[in-house]
Amino acid sequence: MNDFDFLHGTWDVANRRLSTPLDGGGTWEEFPGRSVVRPLFGGAGNIDEILFPTLARRGVTLRLFDQGTRQWSIFWSDSRTGRLDPPVVGGFTGDRGDFYGEDHYAGSPIRVHFTWHRLGPDTARWEQEFSVDGGHGWEPNWTMDFTRTGPAFEGLAA
Secondary structure, three states, rough: OOOHHEEEEEEEEEEEOOOOOOOOOOOOEEEEEEEEEEEEEHHHHHEEEEEEEEOOOOHHHEEEOEEEEEEEEEEEEEOOOOOOOOOOEEEEEEEEEEEEEEEOOOOEEEEEEEEEEEEOOOOEEEEEEEEEEOOOOOOEEEEEEOOOOOOOOOOOOO
């Protein structure tokens, strides 16, 4: 249940995102981010807020570990919409985490895949890809490379 403990702390985030996913074209945009990740429930959850200063927007991620299924659910919300997107669900094998979910993009149903890579104590990578054919083919559309800038936060005392 402590799979995401590596992420607690403050981070600089180098983003690379496809401007128009699933249209067969688009260009890759690069922009910075700053993230602060705090633990919840003694490691069975965490919450982060990320600022994208050049985009004048923010995002929030809530990660929760389900004790019954032994899987994580990851929820995302963006300051542009204020909507909590449907979760992706999954877990880690070694230093790689895979999480899948169902959503909509541009009015069409899609399958979403997040991949987390623990690359050491001070670096991590997140990747997102979409599928329009039920997961047979995938289009990568966003990566985030994390570099730690501050220590992990302690949770509330018991």
